[in-house]
Amino acid sequence: MMTPRESALRATLLLAFALAAVSAPAGAKTASLEDAAGNYRIASSSSIQFSVPQVGGGGGLAGNFGKFSGRFQIDGNNVERSTVEFTLYPESVRAREQRIEDFLRSSAVFDTANYQTVTFRSTSIRQTGPDTATVEGALTARGKTRKERFTVTLTNWDRRSISFTIRGSIRRAPYGMDVGTPIYSNVVDFDMNIKGTRR
Amino acid sequence: MLRNKEGGFGVITIVLHWTIALLTLGLILVGFIMRRTDIDPTLQFSLYQWHKSIGFTVLGLALLRTIWWLVERSPHPVPGLRPMEHIAARATHTTLILLGIVTPLAGWAVASASTLNIPSFYFDLIVIPHLPLAQSEASEAFWALIHAWLAYIVLGLVAVHAAAALYHHFIRRDEILTRMLRSGFRSGRAGACFSQKSRRCQEE
Secondary structure (H helix, E strand, O other): OHHHHHHHHHHHHHHHHHHHHHOHHHHOOOOOHHHHOEEEEEOOOOEEEEEEOEOOOOOOEEEEEOOEEEEEEEOOOOHHHOEEEEEEOHHHEEEOOHHHHHHHHOOOOOOOOOOOOEEEEEEEEEEEEOOEEEEEEEEEEOOEEEEEEEEEEEEEEOOOEEEEEEEEEEEOHHHOOOOOOOOEOOEEEEEEEEEEEEO | OOOOEOOEOOHHHHHHHHHHHHHHHHHHHHHHHHOOOOOOHHHHHHHHHHHHHHHHHHHHHHHHHHHHHHHOOOOOOOOOOOHHHHHHHHHHHHHHHHHHHHHHHHHHHHHHHOOOOOOEEEOOOEEEOOOOOOOOHHHHHHHHHHHHHHHHHHHHHHHHHHHHHHHHHHHHOOOOOHHHOOOOOOOOHHHHHHHHOOHHHHHO
């Protein structure tokens, strides 16, 4: 779950940066493509939250990841050639109680004993609006790699940093994480606020 | 055939008795396995959900069993049963009937009071709502303890109940066990067989 999201985040960040550079600046501020172009590191102040709806409503499962890293490059000449890489450490998962965290780390879900990271590597970025983009990439979790897609919205930027909201819905079953379905949805909703700082 | 008679149990009583018995023993077995600390977490999650679905099934059957037990006549005690034996048997049966309802209710309370707030999705078909209990670690632990102890008591009483049935069948050689196995057992010649205390007669 986390991995796709992270990947999406990376992709989104890249896309957002590109968008900011290309489209947003025109209408909004004096930002230019050259301003946004560059290499960024995903700041630890970013947040990666996820939720899994449950049958009958009532909140479901939610949590976040405390440890992750990543970088993205915004191509000033061609946003769609921007790239993003993201690594998530599922061991750092936080939920509302210890039992849930332990379960998420266990062999039932992330299997952190055997798979320490979830990674995302963008493969294509497409601008969908003045400040939005879609990032596609390869998400790898529990040794399985699949193509996933995230939507990125640029929320803020300045000379030194850029921020995006990244959302994506990832099916967990293909990654061998189908435990608890259909009580808990197969689809995990990721909601990330990613901040990139210039390297 | 369906209803109890003076001399034996009808099909409804017999089917309810053995269905509840088998499901209850299955629940206790699953209960022990799913509480093991070294269990695979995926299997554990599944076992808990099976335990809940089967438990709700037993609750429904136990309610039917209780209603049937209240409205339907009971067969006469077998001849030769001492008054104290009859009283002990009645007490065991009454307690088992009540525990058949109370134990699943306590299990329902565990699921309801748990801070995990996992829905009870009956055989993945319909959501059974939680009982109106406050969700807290203390409440969950309390009901889990009650549920476990009720299950232990059920297990103990089932052992006593089964031992008594086997004692009657093999030592006393009366029809206590067989009349819970076959409906309309005691008809015609069976009565004569009983008086002879012969198992061969029953097989005719």
